[in-house]
Amino acid sequence: MDVIRTVFREDHEMLRDSARRFFERECVPRQCAWDQAGRVDRETWLKAGREGLLCAAIPFEYGGGGGDFGHSAVILEETHRAGISGAGFSLHSDIIAPYINRLGTEAQKQKWLPSICTGETILAVGITEPGGGSDVKAARTTAVREGDEYVINGSKTFISNGMSADMIMLVCKTDPAAGSKGISLIMVETNREGFRRGRKLQKVGQPAADTAELFFDNVRVPVGNLLGEPNHGFGYLMQELAQERLIIALYAAAALERLLGVTLEYVKDRRAFGQTVWDFQNTKFKLADAKAHAVALRTMVDYYLGEHLRRKLTVHEAAIAKLHATETLWKCLDDMVQLHGGYGYTLEYPIARAFADYRVSRVVGGANEVMRDLIARKL
Ligand SMILES: Cc1cc2nc3c(=O)[nH]c(=O)nc-3n(C[C@H](O)[C@H](O)[C@H](O)COP(=O)(O)OP(=O)(O)OC[C@H]3O[C@@H](n4cnc5c(N)ncnc54)[C@H](O)[C@@H]3O)c2cc1C
Known part of the structure; x- marks a missing residue:
């Protein structure tokens, strides 16, 4: 006998049904095209947003599904049950957007979350650097405050959604001498001057995942793009x-x-x-x-x-x-x-x-x- 699952409520299971239909109808037939293109097309992101399959656990008032992590979990499970490969929906919705929801000011949430929930703004997270990923406190990308701006220099690699991303939650050193106590999280829009994408990495698997190198060369962002407190990253x-x-x-x-x-x-x-x-x-x-x-x-x-x-x-x-x-x-x-x-x-x-x-x-x-x-x- 299979395990009887008691962790989900009826509303979770209803969302599971619509997620299952969506992945079968909209994603399975596109997998081959995504693999060849090396990324998931923007139209599918927008469709997922319209179907309520992005940011299910972000509050309604910011355009999300108003659910809890159980809603995120059923969507995630259905993605993998359908055998979808390389789609960055969960990274966007359940890994990065929650930082903004938890740490963002009211103004930041109102400004950023609605277009994240529709899929118009695709998110990536930049932690790993060419010199290392496991030791986060050794990050070398810096953000130096100049007046009302941070000036960012450095590079990141292995960044999922990297070629598609419109906004990156970037791990930066704001106090390089302070080790883990000198790290901050800064949201960087990818249309800023000095931002550049490098190669899309050729991986063993997940060809549709646009895993990329990113470069930051004197990228200026307003201090209002800092998430949470400085040096608490x-x-x-x-x-x-x-x-x-x-x-x-x-x-x-x-x-x-x-x-x-x-x-x-x-x-x-x-x-x-x-x-x-x-x-x-x-x-x-x-x-x-x-x-x-x-x-x-x-x-x-x-x-x-x-x-x-x-x-x-x-x-x-x-x-x-x-x-x-x-x-x-x-x-x-x-x-x-x-x-x-x-x-x-x-x-x-x-x-x-x-x-x-x-x-x-x-x-x-x-x-x-x-x-x-x-x-x-x-x-
Ligand atoms: C497909 C893909 C997608 C990714 N997406 C992202 C993303 O979106 N954003 C992002 O920032 N990063 C991303 N990464 C990077 C990923 O998080 C790192 O690869 C991972 O954290 C390991 O870092 P590293 O590759 O630098 O390995 P290293 O830190 O160089 O470690 C290499 C190996 O050393 C060993 N090792 C390391 N530390 C220890 C320890 N403390 N004890 C014992 N052994 C240890 C382990 O065997 C480890 O695998 C992605 C990577 C891949 C391949």
Whole structure:
């Protein structure tokens, strides 16, 4: 029997139905075009905005869905159930927009959030630099105050939505000598003079994700673009990273359930030595293991999702969720690729796409070694 999920309400499930229809109707048929273009087209962003699938947890008064993180979670799950690859909707809606909602002044929220909720303004977050991503406090991009402006110099890399973004939440050093106590978050519009996009990076997977290099050469922004207090950025990041890590765990659980179905369908059809691949005991055992992992993962992730909805999820718990979910998915994916034989290595098959797309989940949102370090601190 599958896990009976008690974490969602009826209004969450209603949103799930419309998200499922939207992804099947508007996104699945466009995946191939997105992969070739190397990005998700703007029209689909705007459609997602019109359908209420962007910024579901941002309050109504700023143009959002007025929901909670449960609404974000069902949209995210449906994206991964549909096998959508490389769409930056959740990053935009559930990772970056919440910073503005939580830290922004009333004027900032009124100015920025409405066009973010419609998809007219696409967001990116710039933390990682060419010299390193795990050690955020070592960031070298600087923002120096001159009168009523910050002057920004530096570069970022691996930035998701980087080629499409209209606005970037940038991690800058406002007091370079102060380490983690000298970091600030500054919103930078990409039409500012001195901003430049570099290469769109050619990745192993997620071809439709426009992961890019960004350069800032004396970019001037008003001091009113600072989010929250100056030099408090590191603390803000650590708090919000818990939700980002839960998001990764949620999509890993949804992906594992989908890929188990994909693999079962394949092995029951494929024949070898006069029987189906399913008929080998090894296949049954591998997929029984995957099922047990999927059920255990679902139980764990729903528990942590419930904790988050009660605002009780800790940084430590989010690290456990992210670590366990992504390592479990990876282990099962490797077995499932094996059961597909050579076809498991060809991108025409969803299992191969998934193998390429999800590998990075053990690195992004904080490498899993950093998760282990966070967990070990409490042992
Ligand atoms: C597809 C993709 C999308 C991304 N999107 C974004 C984005 O939108 N915005 C953004 O800012 N960044 C983004 N990133 C960057 C991502 O967050 C970083 O790659 C990640 O934080 C690791 O940083 P790094 O690549 O510099 O690795 P490094 O910091 O150089 O680490 C390399 C390896 O060293 C080991 N290591 C590091 N620290 C420790 C430690 N404390 N203990 C033990 N081992 C350790 C780990 O094995 C780690 O994988 C993205 C990356 C990819 C690939």
